[in-house]
Structures are given as C-alpha cells and as structure tokens.
Amino acid sequence: MDLIHCCVRWPWKNFPTSKTSLFQKEERLRHYNPLPLTVPAFSNRMPAQCVFSRIEGKGKRSPPPPPGGAPAKLAAASPVASRKWRSSAHALRGAPRRAQTPGSVTYVQSNLPRRPVPRSPRLRPGGAARAPGAGRTARSHPGAATCPFSAKMALASGVRFAPRALLRPWSSPVELFHHDRYRHHEPPAPVHYEDKHVSVVKVWGGTEPSRYFLITARIHKWPSGILRLGGINGDDISEAPRVCPWARRWVQTASAGPAAALSTGAGPSLPLFLLLAEWVAVMKLRNPPVNALSLELLTELVISLEKLENDKTFRGIILTSDCPRVFCAGLDLTEICGRNPAHCAEYWKAMQELWLRMYLSSLVLVAAINGACPAGGCIIALSCDCRVLADNPKYRIGLNETLLGIIAPFWLKDTYVNTIGHRASEQALQLGSLFPPAEALQVGLVDQVVPEDQVQSTALSEMARWLAVPDHARQLTKNMMRKATADRLLRQRDADTQNFVSFVCRDSIQKSLQAYLEKLRQRKG
Numbered sequence: 001m002d003l004i005h006c007c008v009r010w011p012w013k014n015f016p017t018s019k020t021s022l023f024q025k026e027e028r029l030r031h032y033n034p035l036p037l038t039v040p041a042f043s044n045r046m047p048a049q050c051v052f053s054r055i056e057g058k059g060k061r062s063p064p065p066p067p068g069g070a071p072a073k074l075a076a077a078s079p080v081a082s083r084k085w086r087s088s089a090h091a092l093r094g095a096p097r098r099a100q101t102p103g104s105v106t107y108v109q110s111n112l113p114r115r116p117v118p119r120s121p122r123l124r125p126g127g128a129a130r131a132p133g134a135g136r137t138a139r140s141h142p143g144a145a146t147c148p149f150s151a152k153m154a155l156a157s158g159v160r161f162a163p164r165a166l167l168r169p170w171s172s173p174v175e176l177f178h179h180d181r182y183r184h185h186e187p188p189a190p191v192h193y194e195d196k197h198v199s200v201v202k203v204w205g206g207t208e209p210s211r212y213f214l215i216t217a218r219i220h221k222w223p224s225g226i227l228r229l230g231g232i233n234g235d236d237i238s239e240a241p242r243v244c245p246w247a248r249r250w251v252q253t254a255s256a257g258p259a260a261a262l263s264t265g266a267g268p269s270l271p272l273f274l275l276l277a278e279w280v281a282v283m284k285l286r287n288p289p290v291n292a293l294s295l296e297l298l299t300e301l302v303i304s305l306e307k308l309e310n311d312k313t314f315r316g317i318i319l320t321s322d323c324p325r326v327f328c329a330g331l332d333l334t335e336i337c338g339r340n341p342a343h344c345a346e347y348w349k350a351m352q353e354l355w356l357r358m359y360l361s362s363l364v365l366v367a368a369i370n371g372a373c374p375a376g377g378c379i380i381a382l383s384c385d386c387r388v389l390a391d392n393p394k395y396r397i398g399l400n401e402t403l404l405g406i407i408a409p410f411w412l413k414d415t416y417v418n419t420i421g422h423r424a425s426e427q428a429l430q431l432g433s434l435f436p437p438a439e440a441l442q443v444g445l446v447d448q449v450v451p452e453d454q455v456q457s458t459a460l461s462e463m464a465r466w467l468a469v470p471d472h473a474r475q476l477t478k479n480m481m482r483k484a485t486a487d488r489l490l491r492q493r494d495a496d497t498q499n500f501v502s503f504v505c506r507d508s509i510q511k512s513l514q515a516y517l518e519k520l521r522q523r524k525g
C-alpha cells in the first residue's frame with residue numbers, strides 16, 4: 001500500500017469577510033514574510049505492503065502560546081481550534097518559531113529575512129481587532145464561536161471578523177466564504193488551465209467585478225497537492241507574491257492562466273491574494289495480484305488511517321489501487337479457507353475495525369476506483385464519502401456474497417441500504433449483483449463514472465469539493481448520518497464475530513469456499 005502525503009502550508013487562516021477587513025489583513029500581510037516552501041523527500045518503508053512517501057514543507061513551526069494566550073477552556077474544548085489560534089496569533093506577532101518535534105513533518109530555518117510585524121492600531125491586546133464602525137467583533141455575536149450559521153448571520157449583520165474569530169472551532173473561513181457565496185456561482189464557462197507546474201481543477205466563483213473567486217489547482221510537483229488561490233476580480237495580480245512569497249513560483253505560474261481566463265468581465269488581471277492548500281494523502285492499495293484484503297493489509301490500512309487521523313494536518317484521503325485492473329477483490333479467501341476458528345476470528349475483527357474506522361473517519365475519504373470492486377472491495381468503497389469509478393465494463397462493483405454461498409452481515413447490508421436504498425439493496429444483495437459502471441451510477445453506488453485516465457483527477461476535484469466545506473460541520477453531519485449504523489455493530493461486535501466464525505468454519509461453507517478459490521485459479525489457467 002502506498003501513501004503519498006503532499007502539502008503546501010498557509011500562514012493565514014482568517015479570511016477577510018469584507019473589503020474593509022481584506023485591507024486590514026493585507027496591511028498585516030505586508031509586514032509578514034511567510035516561510036519558503038521546498039520539497040524534500042522522505043520515505044519510510046513500512047513492513048508489509050505499506051509505503052509512506054512524504055513530500056514535506058520546510059519552514060519553522062509556531063511556538064507554544066504566550067502567557068495569556070489561547071484560553072485554557074478553548075484548549076480543553078477544542079485542541080485543534082486552540083492550535084490554530086496559537087499559530088495565527090504568533091504569525092501576527094512575528095514571534096520566533098521553533099523546529100517541530102521529530103517524527104512528524106520536519107521544518108527547518110527559513111532563508112527569508114523575517115520582519116517584525118508592527119501591531120496594527122486596531123489590534124487590541126490579545127490579538128482581537130475592532131473593525132471601525134462595527135462596534136462588535138464576530139466573537140461578541142451570540143453563537144458565532146460555535147457554528148458557521150451564526151457566523152453567517154454575523155456576516156449578514158455587518159460584523160467584521162477579527163483575529164479573535166480564529167477561536168471558532170470550525171476550519172478556515174475561506175471555506176465558509178466559499179460555502180456561503182460561491183456554491184451557486186460557478187463561472188459560466190469552465191476555465192481550463194494547465195502548464196508544467198499547475199493545472200486548474202476547478203474555479204469557484206463568478207466573473208462579476210468586485211467579486212471574490214477561488215481556484216482549486218493541482219500542483220504537478222506534488223501529485224496530490226491541492227492549491228487554493230483566492231482573489232478579487234479587478235485587482236492587481238502582481239500583489240500575489242507579496243502576500244505569499246513562499247509560493248511565488250506557483251502563484252505566478254497559476255496566475256497567468258486562470259486569472260486571464262477569468263478576467264473577461266473584470267479587467268486585464270486578477271489578484272491572488274490568498275493561497276490555501278490542503279493536506280491530502282493518497283493511499284494506494286498494493287497487495288498483488290488482486291488487492292485481496294489479507295490480514296496484513298487490513299492491519300496496515302487500520303494503522304495508516306489512524307496515523308492520518310491523528311495527524312491533524314491531514315483533511316482527506318484518496319483511496320485507490322496500485323494493482324492494474326483491480327481496485328480490491330474483497331476478503332482474502334485464503335484467510336478464511338482451511339484456517340482455524342481463532343484465525344478466522346482475528347481476521348474478522350480486523351475487518352470490522354477497518355470498516356468502523358473508515359465509516360466514521362473524520363477525514364474526507366474519496367475512493368478512486370480504478371478496477372474491479374467486488375464484495376469486500378465494494379465495502380471499502382462504500383465506507384468512503386465519495387466514489388469515482390473508471391468507465392470500463394470490466395470494472396464491476398457490488399456485494400456478490402450470495403453467489404459464493406455466503407451472506408453479507410447486517411452492517412454491510414446497512415451500509416448498502418444507506419447508500420442505494422432499501423429496495424435496490426434487497427434486490428442487489430439477494431441476486432449478488434455486480435454492477436457495470438453505468439448501472440452503478442444509475443443505482444447510486446458510485447457518484448461519478450469517468451474515463452479511466454481521469455479517475456485520479458476527478459477524485460482530486462471531488463476532494464476539493466468536500467474540503468470546501470468547514471470540517472467541523474461536515475464531520476458532525478457525517479457522524480449524525482452514520483453513527484447509528486456503526487453503533488449497531490459496536491453493540492454486538494463479539495456476537496457478529498462469533499456468527500462469522502461459526503458460519504465460515506462450517507464444513508459446507510469451507511467446501512464452497514474451496515471450490516470457489518479453485519474456480520478462480522482455474523479460470524486464470
């Protein structure tokens with residue numbers, strides 16, 4: 001299994017929500033030299049099928065909070081929000097930074113001269129700003145600290161978002177911004193731009209003058225790196241490097257194309273005043289020949305997911321296959337055929353664990369299904385948030401257990417029902433249907449069917465779409481939708497394991513598994 005982690009980092013998390021606060025922000029940015037980003041390689045070969053290859057940012061990390069920093073209450077309630085607050089507060093103050101702890105991403109000394117950041121007269125001690133005339137900060141707005149909707153209300157009522165708004169537990173305001181304003185304002189014609197450095201995945205936003213836009217671009221040098229470039233129509237694009245000096249190369253390259261393309265209704269050029277990026281991991285299943293879910297692979301998957309979940313810089317995983325023509329062949333039948341009950345129990349527990357982790361993952365999981373996806377493979381795909389399937393009639397997807405003489409356990413059935421509905425599941429499960437792409441799309445088993453060579457890029461743009469939603473709101477919603485299903489298994493996990501073991505260890509089932517495996521082997525010959 002391959003994991004490719006790619007990233008660019010951004011120094012600013014508070015996005016201006018009005019022209020006034022934009023200018024305030026630019027004023028501060030003028031005195032702040034964010035860190036240069038270079039791309040060293042890091043490879044940590046794991047045992048078994050798991051390979052991590054990292055592409056990492058260089059720079060330095062924020063120090064712990066100053067005395068009187070993030071309130072202890074916040075730290076206790078939301079470590080992520082607290083951390084965001086700390087790094088942003090220090091960026092504002094130009095505070096010295098220190099190297100990150102070993103074992104995680106490595107940051108080194110910046111070569112760029114760092115200038116102290118003069119405190120804006122509008123900044124109050126503690127970093128909160130009072131916007132002129134506003135009289136209130138977002139924080140003073142009831143509920144603004146907890147949910148994007150009240151932040152939206154605050155926006156509507158003219159409240160300027162101040163640095164203290166960083167205390168909000170939900171993620172980058174850019175996402176809120178995009179979410180609020182651009183969801184229904186796609187450009188009239190798609191904008192295509194590609195050169196050797198970047199290719200534009202999607203442009204969000206309208207082309208009217210004085211409107212913001214957001215570009216999601218892919219950086220070729222970082223295969224799964226997603227770059228977000230924001231701008232206002234009509235401003236000067238040459239400002240961009242000043243704002244994001246460490247990303248100058250890419251900003252400049254990117255700016256020529258999409259900006260020009262977008263400028264039709266808004267003047268000759270557009271500014272890219274903000275650069276955002278997400279950390280997205282690409283996880284490639286690699287257990288040749290067919291990515292059968294061996295105990296080893298299951299374990300690696302669980303460990304990798306846990307690592308990524310715990311590394312708060314990651315927000316999404318694209319799951320795909322490294323084996324040609326097969327995404328995942330499902331359970332490794334050799335793990336349950338001719339094995340003792342203890343082994344079967346251990347195996348099934350690992351399968352449950354993987355499903356639980358994936359189904360309830362706080363990260364966005366996108367399955368880039370680039371091959372056949374039967375049975376357990378389909379389960380893996382169904383546990384993701386979004387599925388993109390390659391348009392090849394040989395790449396069929398579905399739960400075909402009944403054809404093998406086995407029965408999908410209740411939690412797989414529930415996952416199926418949650419995805420395609422009761423009647424379609426009833427039919428497909430009993431018939432053991434494996435759907436070709438067009439039918440899979442029609443029944444709702446996958447979200448997109450695209451030509452094979454576009455699976456990864458489509459998965460990436462789907463990821464961008466999912467990451468455009470504030471993490472906090474998306475995670476809670478996901479939990480709300482999926483928790484009951486997961487809880488059902490959690491309540492009866494041991495009984496489910498017992499059922500599985502006693503079922504697969506039956507002589508009749510062992511015989512049919514053996515016959516099925518034999519058939520697969522002969523078919524090859």
Ligand SMILES: CCCCCCCCCCC/C=C/C(=O)SCCNC(=O)CCNC(=O)[C@H](O)C(C)(C)COP(=O)(O)OP(=O)(O)OC[C@H]1O[C@@H](n2cnc3c(N)ncnc32)[C@H](O)[C@@H]1OP(=O)(O)O
Pocket residue numbers: 289290292325326328329330331332333334372374375376377400401404406407408409412499500503504517520521522523524
């Ligand atoms: C109330 C009680 C409740 C109890 C519940 C018990 C039941 C629990 C059920 C849990 C749900 C999940 C079930 C499963 O996942 S079962 C597995 C189902 N999988 C399949 O049916 C897929 C079988 N494979 C294929 O169809 C093809 O291999 C595939 C289309 C994936 C690829 O075709 P291709 O032509 O490229 O490859 P080959 O067929 O030539 O295969 C190459 C070698 O791989 C071996 N192989 C294939 N699949 C598996 C597998 N699932 N496990 C182990 N090995 C597999 C195949 O035998 C070939 O091996 P050799 O190289 O040795 O010949």
